[in-house]
Amino acid sequence: MAGKDFGFATKAGRQIDLDQLDTTLADKIALAVNSWRACISCGSCTATCPAGVKFHLQLPTLNRAFQLGTDFCLELPTLNRAFQLGTASCLELATLKSCLLCGKCQLVCPRGIPTRYVSIQIMQKFKSNSHVAKGIPSV
């Protein structure tokens, strides 16, 4: 039903509802690189990442989004859902394509996370979902 227009409307929420979260994707990646969960968001990787300095690549933020299972850029309830729908245009995810695979992140990570391998894992997961692959480089 087309509602009456009062000249204003309710706003969509910004709150991440953890009750709705679906962490299937994070779990898949953790199977390959379990240490990924040990990230402490120290930001060492972003600070010296060529793609972080020039573009938007921030591994810790991407990590948080995966751990919570939310595609907060798309306002979609879960990242997994975004993945299934083929709408993986999440800012953070899309920025992975700017990764040069230089390996600096891995060199500086105090938790010893093979971050470069994490990048590859995420890209591969998304690539295997063919209709999502648009824009994500093959590796």
Added chain:
Amino acid sequence: MSKYWKEYQKEIAEDNYFYVRSCIRQNFFPGAENLFIDILRNKLGKKVFEDADHTTCTGIGYHSDIVPLETTMTVVARQFALMKEKEYKNLAVSCVTSFGLYSEILDMWKHKPELKEKIAGYLSEATGRSFEVPENMVHASDILYKFRNEIAAIAKHKLVNRHTGEPLKIVDHIGCHYAKTFPERGVGGSEFPQVLTGLINAWGGQTVDYPERRHCCGFGFRNYLVQENRGYSISQSKIKLESMQPFEPDLMVANCPGCAMFLDRWQYTLEESEGTVYGAGGLKIPVVTHEELAGIVLGYDPWQIGLQTHQVPVEVLLDKIGIDYDPELKYADLKGNLIGDPQMINEHAC
């Protein structure tokens, strides 16, 4: 050191109130304040004084960055001066916005006595008056809380569904400025406020503690003054409504004019714009103020106390309680002449 919530009790004067009205309540629910004075004077035998020279506190203007702080303080100092001139010491405030503003000003003066001196100078310069701060300052709902058992003793109705015999499920909404800024000035503090649940329980109802109970109604002053901003306001009310919906409340009670207004009117707006209603059985949830709730249990005529000025029809509630009313007279003047039902206007006025 902080206190237990149960220990948030305040001193509420026994009698002799200098009553200050709310500028907006008089427009939103014109019957509520007269009703309050009538209950105090004629049911509880208290002395209440109203000063014809009393003005708005400018709270809404102040909170919307329209009126500067010192002007607001001078206006408030003038109210205190009126009270001093009439030799009253107990201030009873109708509006939660005013109550919060007065509390804030008194607190600022406590910490900065020189500011109080400055305002005293402004007041004297502008009006020749001088003031004293109230000895006791309470919100109108505090007074009803204090006398809740006395009211229960003379009540004609209980907040009980006469068909099922069950207590009515009632949601309380406390205006943010009642206790969020100064929890010690509110009965029960701000996380588990008791001021309205005390009334509900004493009068036979059942209170509903739903997850968004403490959330702001969205009134927010500048957030509704301009039409384009009202989306912010209505979104907050919607959060509350969605959260209380599963509890299927029979009624909402609010002690703030703004909250009562928006929780009422936004239900209509949401129904029209989004097609959603939040009460049980496809109905909206009636909203009344603390005075109106007292008036209902005391057996006042619903149309005499202005319940027809609520957007959400209150008849469902009256029927549940078993209150006699003449549907014909809903839109009649005080003499009983029919003045016609409200008409839908297509262009929203402001």
Added chain:
Amino acid sequence: MLKENKHTSSNPFRIAVIGAGPAGIAAAVSAAAMGVEVDWFDKEQRPGGKLNDYHQLFPDREFADQILKDFSGKTEAIEIKKHFGTIVSSIEKVDGNYNLLSNKGIKGSYNAVIIAAGFDFFDARLKEEYGYGMYDHVITSPDLEKMLKTGQEKLKCNGSFPEAMAFVHCVGSRDQQIGINYCSRLCCITGIKQAIEIRELFPSCKVYNFYIDMRAFGSGYEELYRQAQEKYNVQFIRGRVSEASENQQKRIVLKAEDTLMSRPVKVTVDWLVLLVGMVPSCTMVDVENFSCTDQETGFYKQSNPLSGGGLSGQPGIFNAGACGGPMSIPEALASGRSAAMEVWQYLIKR
């Protein structure tokens, strides 16, 4: 077993140790081993202090009961005069020695006193917004220890195991609202340990830890933190819960911000565990004519923050363990031993 007793008339030193928690145990055993006659007081009927109610201990998850058994091996092997069930209220100086005043009368005269009266758990009701004491499913970390100790059945909700649980860090610590500015040091690691225990007991239960800063300072603590993340998939969310409420199913709804995502979050859990801080004991012992506590924190103060550990500043009065501030068990034990050493130095120089 023959008890070791070095106390002879040629060794006339006599001291009192107040408190039989880890610090008091270490102090009493060490002093007795040096040949000092020890009168040992505790308000409880058994030694062990807080450990009596703990389940598993960080960092190695050793059972508290095992450690207690080791302790009693040590205390039974040496002669110490036990005065359990005695609440010491104050200490007075008479002719250069000390008398203890308690519910059982006056005892004296001691050449020196070691106060090892421990700490209290922060009273979580003071943080109203978490609803402790209001909602059945809001508990504290010591409550959870007891539940874990007496059986996981207690953690069932409506007959089934919990689906989600949350821990809130810094409840009663680092909080200007309640006038406590210090960090309690051990609640982070307690939260980590308890989160792991829950994930082991209920592998399908989601566990969230809401923290402000993660402070895992002790040996083996950081390793446990990493294990909690990597092996147990505990979700550590940086942000402090600022409201808890109950929904219709009596589950707890939390509001926080994930500050690393710059987003508010909401989650519903079966249990909310408040990681309460450590505060000065309500049965602190007064020392006559001497202010022995720190004005800011209320714990016993040290004569010098760097070098005066255990020294109260008053000759003959010493303190040990968590009555001097938040401390772990190994630290409390070390502090008890070192106090005994300081006492010995004091006694032989007298």
